[in-house]
Amino acid sequence: MLMWRRWCAGAFLAMVAVAMGAVSGTGAASAESNGGVRVMPLGDSITEGTQVPGGYRIGLWQRLAAGRYTNDFVGSQFNGPGNLGDHDHEGHPGWRIDQIDANIAGWARTYNPRTVLLHIGTNDVLQNYNVSGAPQRLSTLVDHITSAVPSADVFVATIIPLANSGQENAARTFNATIPGIVQSKVNAGKHVHLVDMHAKLTTADLIDGIHPTATGYDKMAAAWFAALQAVSGSIGQPGGSDPSPSPSPTEGTTAIRGAGSARCLDVTGASQASGTLVQIWDCNGQANQQWTLTSAGELRVYGSKCLDVYQQSTADGAQVQIWDCNGQSNQKWRFASDGSIVATGANKCLDVPNHSTANGVKLQIWSCGGAANQRWTRV
Template sequence: MARIRHVFSCLIAVAALIVAFAPTAGTAHADSRSADAAPVRVMPLGDSITDGFNVPGGYRVDLWQKLLAGGHEVDFVGSMANGPGELGDRDHEGHSGWTIAQIDQNIDNWLSTYTPRTILLHIGTNDMYGGDPGGAPARLAALIDRITARAPDTELFVATIVPLSFSDGTVRAFNAEIPGIVQSRADAGARVHLVDMYSALSLSDLADGVHPNATGYSKMATRWYEALLSVPGSLGGAEPAARTAGRS
C-alpha cells in the first residue's frame, strides 16, 4: 500500500507540473499571434485628392472597406482626420492646396511621428497650376529620395496624378517622367513602386475638372488596393522583398 501511495503521489506531482507549464506555453503562442496581427501603419499622403475634396474621405473610404473585407489589419496614420462613418480609420496626410515642395518640407516630422510601414503618395496636381510645372518631376524625385533615405524600410507607392480637364498636356508630361524616377530608385534598392493612377480615371470621373467624383475615388481605391496586394509585406505578414520590381 505504501508503494502504491508513493506512485500515486508521483503521478499527482507530474500532473501539477504539466498544468503549471501549459499556460506559459499557450500565452507565448498567443503573444506571437498578437504581434503578427498588429495593424500595419499606412499613410495616405498628398493634397486635397487624398483628403477627399467633394467626397468626404475620398478614396480612403473604399480602400478601407476593401482592406477590411480582405482581412487586412491596417492603421491609417497622419496628422489630419476626416471622413464618413463607414471609414473606420480617418487619419491621413492629405493637405488641400499643397504642392510637392510643401509635402517635402514636412515629411521628416511625419515620418518620425507616425513611422508608417507603407505610404500611398499622390502629389503634384497643384504643381501643374504653378509657375514651374516643368520642375515638378525633379521636386518629386527629391521628395522620394528624402522618404527613402529617412525611412528605408517603408514601402513607398508613388502614383501618377489623375487627369485634369485642362492642362492635360502638362499632366501627361509630368506623369511621363515618374516611371523613370521610380524605376531608377527601385533599381538602386529602394522600396518604391509605381502606381499608374492616371489611366484608372477618365475625365468623366471628375466632379469639377480636378477632383474625382465618387466613382473616380472608388477607382482610385481599387488601383491602390491592387498595388498593395502586389507587394509582399506592404500589408503585413512576409517581409517585403520586391526591391527591384519598380512597378505595381
C-alpha cells in the same frame, strides 16, 4: 485651397466650402490607431477627399477590411464618413510637392509609416508653379521619404487627369517622367513602386474638373489596393480567409503547363535578354521553361529574370515578356484556385490568344474568364 487660379464659379464655391470646413470632421488627426501595418495616405486635396470626404481612403479601407488585413492609417489630418474605419491621413488641400517635402521628415518621425501612398503634383500644375522642375522636386521628395523610413514601401502614383486641356497636357508631361524616377530609386535599392493612377480615371470621373466623383475615388482605391497586394508586407497578411485572392503555392522551381494546349510556359529561343517574349512550346524540361514562384509573388526564370507585363500595361492584350526583376507590380503574379495565373498589378489573367494550341504562340494578359487557355498547372 487647391485652386489658385480662376475657375468656373461652381468649382470655386466648392473649394471655398471645403476651405471653410463645410465638410464635417476635417481637421487635425485624433490618432485613431487600431494597430496593424501603418499606412500613410500622402498628398493634397485628392488624398484628403475634397468633394467626397474621405476620398479613395473609403474604398481602400473597405477592401482592406474585406480582405481581413489589419492596418492603421496614419497622419496629422482627420476626416471622412463613418464607414471609413480609420480617418487619419496626410492629405493637404492646395499643397504642392515642395510643401509636402518641407514637412515629410517630421511626419515620418512622428508616424513611422510602413507604407506610403503618394499622389502629389496636381497643384504644381494648377498653380503653374515651375512645372518643368516638378519631376526633380518629386524625386527629391521620394529620396527624403526613403531616407526617413528606409524600410517603408513607397508607392508613387501618376496624377489623375484634369479637365482643362492645357493643364492635362502639363499633367501628362509630368506623369511621363515618373516611371523613370521610380526606376532610378529601384536601381538604388529603394522600396519604391509605380502606380499608374492616371490610366485608371478619365475626365468623366471628375466632379469639378479636378477632384473625382465617388466612383472616381473608388477607382483610385481599387488601384491602390491592387498595388499593395502585389508587394509582400506592405499591408501585412490577411487575418483570415480571403475569398478574392487565392493562396499562392510555396516557392519551388517547376515547368508550367497550359491546360488547353498541354504546352509549357517558355522563353522564346531560350534567350536571356530582357524584353524577350514568352510563348507556349512543347514541354522539354530546359532552363527556359523552369519557373520559380517566389514569396514576393514573382515568377522567376534563369534566377534573375521575371515574368513581366510589357510597359506595366493593364490593358487586355498586353504582351508578356521577361525582364530584370525589379519588384514592380507588373512583375507580381498569383496562382488562383481555378488554375489561372493572375497578374496582380492589372488584375488580369495569363492568356493564350484565341485559345491557340500551336507552338510559338506568344502570351498576353486578358480579363479573367476561366477558360482552358487561361488555366495552368505546375508540373
